[in-house]
Amino acid sequence: MKKTPLLLMLAAVLILASCASRKQKEQTITLSGAFALYPLAVKWTEEYKKINPEARFNVSGGGAGKGMADALSGAVDLGMFSREISEEEKARGVWWVGLTIDAVVPTINSQNPYLDQILSQGLTREEFKAVFIEKTISNWGTLLGGGQGQAMEIYTRSDACGAAETWAKYLDGKQENLAGIGIYGDPGMADAIVKDKLGIGFNNTIFAYDVASGKKRPGIEIIPIDINGNGSIDPEEDFYESFDGVLEAIATGIYPSPPARELYFVAGGKPQKQATLDFIRWCLTDGQQFVKEAGYVPVDTTKIEEYLRKLEE
Numbered sequence: 045m046k047k048t049p050l051l052l053m054l055a056a057v058l059i060l061a062s063c064a065s066r067k068q069k070e071q072t073i074t075l076s077g078a079f080a081l082y083p084l085a086v087k088w089t090e091e092y093k094k095i096n097p098e099a100r101f102n103v104s105g106g107g108a109g110k111g112m113a114d115a116l117s118g119a120v121d122l123g124m125f126s127r128e129i130s131e132e133e134k135a136r137g138v139w140w141v142g143l144t145i146d147a148v149v150p151t152i153n154s155q156n157p158y159l160d161q162i163l164s165q166g167l168t169r170e171e172f173k174a175v176f177i178e179k180t181i182s183n184w185g186t187l188l189g190g191g192q193g194q195a196m197e198i199y200t201r202s203d204a205c206g207a208a209e210t211w212a213k214y215l216d217g218k219q220e221n222l223a224g225i226g227i228y229g230d231p232g233m234a235d236a237i238v239k240d241k242l243g244i245g246f247n248n249t250i251f252a253y254d255v256a257s258g259k260k261r262p263g264i265e266i267i268p269i270d271i272n273g274n275g276s277i278d279p280e281e282d283f284y285e286s287f288d289g290v291l292e293a294i295a296t297g298i299y300p301s302p303p304a305r306e307l308y309f310v311a312g313g314k315p316q317k318q319a320t321l322d323f324i325r326w327c328l329t330d331g332q333q334f335v336k337e338a339g340y341v342p343v344d345t346t347k348i349e350e351y352l353r354k355l356e357e
Contacts, residue, residue: 071319072100077124078206079230080146081307082249083255085124086339088331092323099319105229109204112138116312121320125308126206126248128213132340140310141351143327145341146249146296148211148303149284150240150267151234153241157194158184159265165271166277169300173215175244176200179223199236199245202226206305207233214302246303249294253287255339259348266290271300276277287339295341306343314357321355328352 050177075085082105086335089101106114108126115123116136129140134227152170165188173182175198185193188257200222201208208219227233237243244267266284268277280298283289293299315321328348335342343351 045252048078067290070317071098072102073317073320074325075111075122075124075309076104076106076120078108078126078307079105079312080206080250081124081143082127084144084307084335084340087334087338088327091331091334092202092326094205096322099323107201107203107229108188108206108209113170115310118312119318121311122324123244123310125310127209127305128302129308129310132226134211137313138310139314139354140308140341141324141328141354142306142308142347144307144335144343145294145304146307146339147290147299147301147305148207148214148246149249149252149290150211150269151237151245151247152250152265152267153237153239153243154260154265155241156184156265157241158188161190162267163265164217165275165279168272168273169214170268172269176214176222176224176353177215177217178224185256192243197243198224199227199233199240199243200224201233202228205229206248206307210302210305214300230337234261239332242248249287249290250339252341253290255287258287258302260284269300271298291336291339291341307340314354325352325355328355 082103085103089103093099103135106124111123112124112133114120120224125140129138137312150161171187175187178326180227181187182196182198183193184196185191204219208222212219212222225234230248233245234247234251237245252261252264253259260266268281272278281294290299294304309324328351332342
């Protein structure tokens with residue numbers, strides 16, 4: 045039976061549509077995961093599309109735990125991850141590259157009635173540990189050495205996330221050991237602190253500061269860490285007033301690690317899609333020019349070279 049011109053034309057259209065769909069899929073990169081890396085990932089996708097208009101992206105948050113799970117299951121091309129990669133995750137075949145550095149900072153409401161004392165003496169690692177891990181202090185007066193005072197409201201994260209795991213590691217614990225009311229996501233945590241004058245929590249720096257103004261977000265104050273434990277915030281420990289000051293402290297190693305940490309792209313094995321590899325390579329090279337602008341600290345050039353070599357292996 046002869047095919048009619050109409051059937052031939054329809055077949056050609058279907059073939060072209062199939063080819064177009066396949067090409068679009070090859071050029072689409074999906075990402076999910078850490079709220080900490082989300083703003084920079086969005087910035088990178090916007091800039092990358094300017095020079096690669098055929099590229100398509102689907103970027104979603106959900107926390108570092110979701111990013112790792114999605115990457116290992118193949119649900120996304122790249123997971124965004126914001127804590128140290130565990131030996132168990134390495135054993136499951138995770139592939140990763142580091143991209144930038146940020147930190148978790150302890151936060152309170154800017155109208156906290158004990159604010160002046162908190163800012164002048166700060167809190168030591170041991171005092172944070174007593175609040176968040178040991179659960180032996182839940183009163184602002186007791187915490188600050190003035191006897192009984194107002195009860196504090198402690199907040200933690202309800203989602204599996206790098207911020208909570210990193211903060212807990214600084215205090216010799218794990219996320220599940222942290223005390224407090226569980227709040228979903230970085231934006232949710234910031235909002236909870238803004239609404240509670242007696243609240244205490246923690247946030248990734250990008251959600252504690254406004255990148256455009258370089259100032260702390262309205263309603264949020266950062267608790268300075270008394271690093272040397274002398275009961276006072278010395279000039280070298282007093283760098284929280286501006287975002288630039290915090291980023292400089294992270295870059296120079298003054299701010300402790302953890303809670304300063306590296307942020308990653310992860311995948312369930314080395315990515316095979318060329319578009320994904322090209323995007324990662326750009327993020328590690330030309331894309332690094334947008335790191336500081338977006339409110340992050342660049343990774344050391346030696347590490348960048350190491351991660352670029354992983355793309356060629």
